[in-house]
Each structure stands twice: as C-alpha cells, then as structure tokens.
Amino acid sequence: RSLRGGAPGPERRAEGRRRMAEARRVSFRDGRFASRKTEEAAWRRHQAAAWLESMVGPFGLTHCPSEQEFVAALRNGIVLCKAINKIQPGVVPKVVANAPCDSQPSTAFQYFENIRNFLVAVQALKLPSFEASDLEKDNLDAGSVGKIVDCVNSLKSYQERKKCSGTYGPVKYMKSPLAPRSAIHVQSENVTLGSSTPQKCLDLTEIDAEGQSSQNVGPNMEEAIGKLQRIILDCMISCKENLNQDVLKKDPVTLVGTILSNQLEKEQFKPLLQLISPEGAATKNEPNQHIECSNSQNENRLRLLEAQESELLELKTMFQEVKVDFRSLQTQFQDDITELGHNIQGISKAALGYNQAVKENRNLYNMLQEVRGNIRVFCRIRPLMNSKSISSIEHVGNDGSIMVCDPYKPQTTRKIFQFNQIFGPTTTQDEIYRETQSLIRSVMDGYNVCILAYGQTGSGKTHTMCGPSGGLSSNDLGINYMALNDLFTISTSREDVKYDIRVQMVEIYNEQVRDLLSEDTSSTKLDIRSSSNGLFNLPDAKMCPVQSPSDVMTLMLLGEKHRASGPTAMNNRSSRSHRFEFALSAPLTFLCALSIFAATDF
Ligand SMILES: Nc1ncnc2c1ncn2[C@@H]1O[C@H](COP(=O)(O)OP(=O)(O)OP(=O)(O)O)[C@@H](O)[C@H]1O
Structure with missing residues (x-):
C-alpha cells in the first residue's frame, strides 16, 4: 500500500520488502531476541524514513536505511525542520537549507542551529526528543539512533492523530516493539478485520485518514477498524511499561493476545464491542464473520475452561482425600514404627538375657559333668x-x-x-552312647574329652566303639560315629560360633605310633613330642579338615585299611590298638580335642 505523498518507486519498495523479509526470516530462524530487536529497529527506521519522505519529498534516503544512512540524512536538520513545519507551520521560523561547499565550519554551525530549533519545537509539542549530540557519528553505537527514530515516529503519530481527531493535545507516544511481528503473525492466523494486509489491522501509523485502506468495507466497519486500531495502539502503548524481556520472547500472537486480554475489561473496549456486536453492526460483512468466528472460538474456549475447572475441582477433591489418607497412613506408620521399636527393644533385651542364660547353662552343665566325675x-x-x-x-x-x-x-x-x-x-549301643553323649556337648564348649575302650582281646572294644559293622551299616552304630554325628549337629545349630573340625587317626601298637591317614604307608611311624605344658602330641600326624560326618566316615574307612590286625586266640580279627582323635577348634575361642581310643594294654 502506498504511503501518503512521495511514494517510493517500485524497485526501492521491492528492495525494502526483500530486506525486511530477510530480517524477519533471520529473526524467525534464530528465534533470538537480539534478532527481533534488530528487525524491529529496522522496521521503525523504515517507518520514520517513509514518513519523512512523504512529508518533505525524496531526500536521498533508501527505503530501508541503515542507522548510518538514516543519521547522515538527518544530520543537517533540514529534513527534520521541514517536516515539523509541515505539521505545525512556522514552528521553526528559519531553516538553513543549502550552504556553499567552501564554508564548511559555518555550515556545520548553522546545521546545529537547525537541530537546536527542531528540538525546541519538538519539546514545545511535548513529544519525545533527543540530544543534538545523538546525531554525531561517534554516538551511533550507544543507541542514539533509536531516540531519533522515536522522535520522528512520534511526530508521525502526532500528525496522524491530528488528522484523525482534529485535536492537538499532547500525544503519549511510545514505540511499539510489536508492530512488525504482530502483523506477520496475525497474517498467518488470518485474523484480519476487513483488509487482506495484516498491517492495516494493527498498525495505526499506516492508516489512511481518507479511508483508502478500507475500500471494501462499509462505513460502520471502517469506523470500527479505525477505533479498533486506535484502541489497540493505546493498549500497546499503555502496556509497554509493563512489558519485560521475558514477555517479549513470547510468540507475537500470544503477546498481543495477552495485552488485549488484559485490556478487554476496560471501558475503552465497550464501545467497540457494542459496535461489532450483531445489534450494533449495520451490515453483516466479512469482519463480522471473523468476529463471530472469534466469538465461537471464545465460547469453545469458555467451555474448555469450564471443563478444565470442573476437572480441577475433582482433582482438588481427590488431592484432599489422598492428603487425608496419606496423613492417616503416616500416623499409622509412625505408630507401627514406634511399636516396632518397642518390640525390637524387648527382643534385644530378651536376646541379651537368652545369651546370658545360655552361657550360665553351659557353665552349669559343665560343672555338673565335673561333679559327675571328670573320669x-x-x-x-x-x-x-x-x-x-x-x-x-x-x-x-x-x-x-x-x-x-x-x-x-x-x-x-x-x-x-x-x-x-x-x-x-x-x-544296646544307644544306651551306651547316652551315657557319653553329654561329654560331646562339653567338647563343643571347649573341654578336652577322651573316650577310651579298654579290655582284653575279644572283649568287645571294637564292637562298642565302631559298631558290629564297623560303620558300614547305619544299624548299631558305634560310639565314635554317634559322637561324630552329634559333633556336627551341635556345631551347625550354634550359629554364633564357627567351628573348625579336623580329624587325626593313629594306631599305637608295640610302643609305636603309626599314622593311619598317611598315604605313604612305608613311613608312617610318628614321633611323640612333649609340649611345654607337659602334654604329649603328635605334630607330624596328618590332620584332615572335615565338613560333614560323611567326610569323617571316608577317613575312618581309610584308617581301617591301614590298621594292623591279626588273629589272636580269642579274636580271629584282633585290632592291636587304635585311636581316633577329633581336633576341634573355634577360632579365637578355644582349641580342644575329642580322643576316642580302644586299647588292650597301656
Ligand atoms: N556286646 C556285644 N554283643 C554282641 N557281640 C559282641 C559284643 N561285644 C563283642 N562282641 C563280639 O565279640 C567279638 C570280639 O569283639 P571285638 O572284636 O569287638 O573285640 P576286641 O576287644 O576289639 O578285640 P581285639 O582287641 O582283639 O581287637 C566280635 O565278634 C564281636 O562281634
């Protein structure tokens, strides 16, 4: 759409559009706030330049100038003074227009006069101003161009407002960071009010005072669009103070929606709503359809909101119930924990008492054994x-x-x-063992025990100690097998003590000690050594670790093979002498021995 007065040529316009499109494309792709700001600044410079051109005619500025180009074109103040004089004739009485090339110093001074006069006139109109130094090249990086652009755009708004309303009051002009992006997004959403160009709906600065922008709409809609544009602009201006960086990062449509929704309840929207309501509208044209569509969308959203509210209420109720349940469970859990704590304390005390009782019991037991006789x-x-x-x-x-x-x-x-x-x-064998069984328990408590069968040949020593079958049958087991079973049973039942059980098997015959478990049968003769405590031991005798009664049985069968035996007058298979020894230890506690002998002579 052409701007009023001095419209740029089609090529420049196309170039401007291309650069704007490029700026937008970069902004959308990167999605960065810095890009958006650059885009916005470029758009506002374009607006300012286009307006100045429309006021004073072409003055050598491109359609979408850079900051340097923009400032360079305005630095002499001529364009600015001419423009403000068009709005308010005679506000700058003297404008230095053309200076000779050879009088540069005085021209610069006169140009400064132009700027000063322009700034005085701007301040008189109570419009946003800038410093004369902002036009210096060195100050461009400090954001001075933005102030100049704001000033020019405020003049533009002032002029447009003057044309629309005919009033001259001070204009509260604020730069809008949203105009270009809102326009783009509104276009994508097709939310337009009577125009195919989105800028027409949202950018008041481009509205044509003579109604050129609303050629296809009726007079009521034209009025509605005008009012809407003014209201939106006012909303945006009044909201600007509340906008922060986070808000600006929002999606443009969401952002505009946020601003409008904040303002919808205000008085200024009521006339507009009346205007666009079915009763207020004179004709049912395209914008009304959009408004109806919007109303239907609002109704849908309202229904959705109501449904969500109801779900929210249900959730809230559920949450309260769960909260109550949780608290009840928490209380119950705490009670249980407390009770458990008491129980554990009780059990701990009982365990302590039990251990003490067991210890006392063992002592008493072994004392009883002593009373009954150590031998x-x-x-x-x-x-x-x-x-x-x-x-x-x-x-x-x-x-x-x-x-x-x-x-x-x-x-x-x-x-x-x-x-x-x-x-x-x-x-029976069992009755014999019952009398010796109590001694096995004493072994497990750390006492040395010796079971000795003594008698003449054929008197039944082997029968008593090894059983009639020599341990091959489970019937009529001998004392040593039954003692062995008890040994492992008790060691397994006592979990608090770890026992290390080993077995020695020797034969004493003709005053010689032979190792029955040695694999080398040629050199089985053992030396008897006396230890410092006056006891005798057999340090070279093989000591085999055992884990179960079957391990011991295997060793005993091996020892049986190595035993010396021969016929006597009274016994066809007479054992000369033998001894089984179970060395038992509980590491760090005690080392003791269960010796089982059968002998005919000492
Ligand atoms: N209480 C008993 N009941 C039945 N038979 C027995 C009993 N005691 C011993 N005998 C039998 O008497 C015989 C001799 O017993 P055994 O071999 O045990 O004697 P020993 O004392 O070991 O002899 P040696 O010293 O010569 O080896 C065996 O045939 C055995 O079965």
Whole structure:
C-alpha cells in the first residue's frame, strides 16, 4: 500500500520488502531476541524514513536505511525542520537549507542551529526528543539512533492523530516493539478485520485518514477498524511499561493476545464491542464473520475452561482425600514404627538375657559333668559267644559293683570291682552312647574329652566303639560315629560360633605310633613330642579338615585299611590298638580335642 505523498518507486519498495523479509526470516530462524530487536529497529527506521519522505519529498534516503544512512540524512536538520513545519507551520521560523561547499565550519554551525530549533519545537509539542549530540557519528553505537527514530515516529503519530481527531493535545507516544511481528503473525492466523494486509489491522501509523485502506468495507466497519486500531495502539502503548524481556520472547500472537486480554475489561473496549456486536453492526460483512468466528472460538474456549475447572475441582477433591489418607497412613506408620521399636527393644533385651542364660547353662552343665566325675569308668558285659561257656560274673550290684570269680576254680577268692555304671549283656549301643553323649556337648564348649575302650582281646572294644559293622551299616552304630554325628549337629545349630573340625587317626601298637591317614604307608611311624605344658602330641600326624560326618566316615574307612590286625586266640580279627582323635577348634575361642581310643594294654 502506498504511503501518503512521495511514494517510493517500485524497485526501492521491492528492495525494502526483500530486506525486511530477510530480517524477519533471520529473526524467525534464530528465534533470538537480539534478532527481533534488530528487525524491529529496522522496521521503525523504515517507518520514520517513509514518513519523512512523504512529508518533505525524496531526500536521498533508501527505503530501508541503515542507522548510518538514516543519521547522515538527518544530520543537517533540514529534513527534520521541514517536516515539523509541515505539521505545525512556522514552528521553526528559519531553516538553513543549502550552504556553499567552501564554508564548511559555518555550515556545520548553522546545521546545529537547525537541530537546536527542531528540538525546541519538538519539546514545545511535548513529544519525545533527543540530544543534538545523538546525531554525531561517534554516538551511533550507544543507541542514539533509536531516540531519533522515536522522535520522528512520534511526530508521525502526532500528525496522524491530528488528522484523525482534529485535536492537538499532547500525544503519549511510545514505540511499539510489536508492530512488525504482530502483523506477520496475525497474517498467518488470518485474523484480519476487513483488509487482506495484516498491517492495516494493527498498525495505526499506516492508516489512511481518507479511508483508502478500507475500500471494501462499509462505513460502520471502517469506523470500527479505525477505533479498533486506535484502541489497540493505546493498549500497546499503555502496556509497554509493563512489558519485560521475558514477555517479549513470547510468540507475537500470544503477546498481543495477552495485552488485549488484559485490556478487554476496560471501558475503552465497550464501545467497540457494542459496535461489532450483531445489534450494533449495520451490515453483516466479512469482519463480522471473523468476529463471530472469534466469538465461537471464545465460547469453545469458555467451555474448555469450564471443563478444565470442573476437572480441577475433582482433582482438588481427590488431592484432599489422598492428603487425608496419606496423613492417616503416616500416623499409622509412625505408630507401627514406634511399636516396632518397642518390640525390637524387648527382643534385644530378651536376646541379651537368652545369651546370658545360655552361657550360665553351659557353665552349669559343665560343672555338673565335673561333679559327675571328670573320669568315669563304665563296665560293659559282653554276652557269651558260646553256649557252652560259663559266665564268670556272680553278681551285679545297682551301685555299679560287680562280683566275679573263675568258674573253673570256684574255690578261688571272689573279686569285687566298683564302676560308675555297669551295662549288662543286653545293653544296646544307644544306651551306651547316652551315657557319653553329654561329654560331646562339653567338647563343643571347649573341654578336652577322651573316650577310651579298654579290655582284653575279644572283649568287645571294637564292637562298642565302631559298631558290629564297623560303620558300614547305619544299624548299631558305634560310639565314635554317634559322637561324630552329634559333633556336627551341635556345631551347625550354634550359629554364633564357627567351628573348625579336623580329624587325626593313629594306631599305637608295640610302643609305636603309626599314622593311619598317611598315604605313604612305608613311613608312617610318628614321633611323640612333649609340649611345654607337659602334654604329649603328635605334630607330624596328618590332620584332615572335615565338613560333614560323611567326610569323617571316608577317613575312618581309610584308617581301617591301614590298621594292623591279626588273629589272636580269642579274636580271629584282633585290632592291636587304635585311636581316633577329633581336633576341634573355634577360632579365637578355644582349641580342644575329642580322643576316642580302644586299647588292650597301656
Ligand atoms: N556286646 C556285644 N554283643 C554282641 N557281640 C559282641 C559284643 N561285644 C563283642 N562282641 C563280639 O565279640 C567279638 C570280639 O569283639 P571285638 O572284636 O569287638 O573285640 P576286641 O576287644 O576289639 O578285640 P581285639 O582287641 O582283639 O581287637 C566280635 O565278634 C564281636 O562281634
């Protein structure tokens, strides 16, 4: 659309549009605020230059000048003075127009007079002004051009306002950072009011006072558009103070929408709304359709808002319920935690008491063992193997006494022996073990225990200690197997102590000690060493770690193979002498031994 008076040529216009389009394109692509500001400044310079040209005619400025070009064209003040004189004739009485080329110093002074006179006139009109020094080349980078452009555009607005309303009052002019971007976005949204060019709707500075911009609309709509433009401009100007950098980063349409929505409730919009309402509108033309469309959009938005409000209320109610539930759970959780704490304290006390009781129990137990006798001697009467044999036992007392005599020499003196306990010929293996079982527990408490079977050949030592099957059958197990089982059972049940169990197996025969677990059978003879505490030990005897009763059984079977045996008058397979030793230790606590012997001689 051509500007009023002195319109630029088509080429310059095309160039200007191209540069503006390029500036916008860069701005949109980068989306940076700096680009937007550059674009906006270029647009405002264009407006100012175009207006000045329309007022004073072409003065050698391009359609979209750079800052340098703009300032250079205005530096002599001639254009500015002419323009203000057009608005307010005679406000600058004397304008130095053309100076001779050879009088540069005085011309510069006279030019300064032009500027000074112009600034005085601007101040008289109460319009935004600038400093004369802002036209200096050195001050361009300090943003001085913006002030000059603002001043020129304020003159433009003043002139347009004067033409529209015929009043001369002071104009509250504020530069609008939104005009170019709003126009672009409004175009994309097709929100126009009676014109295909978006600038016509939003940029009041380009409105044609004679109504050229609204050729296709009726008089009412023309009036509406005019009012709307003025109101929008006022809104934008009045909102400018409240705009900050963050707001300016918004999408232009959103930004304009924000500004307008802030102003919609104000009095100045009421006449406009009445004008564009179905009753107020004289004709139903295109702008009204847009307004109806906008109303329908508003209704939709209102419905959406109501739905969202209702959802919000539901959510709020749910939130309150959840909050109450959460608090109740929190209270319950705290109560539970407190109760749990009390319970743990109780359990801790009980555990402490239990441990103490166990310790006392162990002490008492072992004291009892000592009271019963650290050395206990039992007698087991073997059943007669031959029915023709005559028993030498005459009497067995309940107090552990036994009376024997030679059945073939009845006249010989009877002998009485006293034992801790006497087991008859019918006594089972289990009954024998029950009397020794308590000692196994003492081993686990760190006491040394020795179980020794002693008797003449064929008296039943091997039968008692190893069982009739020698451990091959689970029936009638011997003392050593049953002790072994108990050893591992107790060590497993006591989780507070870690036991390290090892096994030695030696044979003492003809005053020689042989290692029954040594793989090298040729050199199994062991030396007996006395230790500093007066005890004897076999340091070279092989000590095998075991984890389970089956490990021990394997070792015992190996030892059995290495045992010396031979027929005697009374026993076809007589063991000469043997000893099993279980070395038991609980690291850092104790080291003790369970020795199991069977011997015919000492
Ligand atoms: N309580 C018993 N009940 C049944 N049989 C028995 C009993 N005690 C021993 N015998 C039997 O008596 C025989 C000799 O027993 P055993 O080999 O245990 O004697 P020993 O004392 O180990 O002899 P040695 O010292 O010569 O090795 C075996 O045949 C054994 O089965």
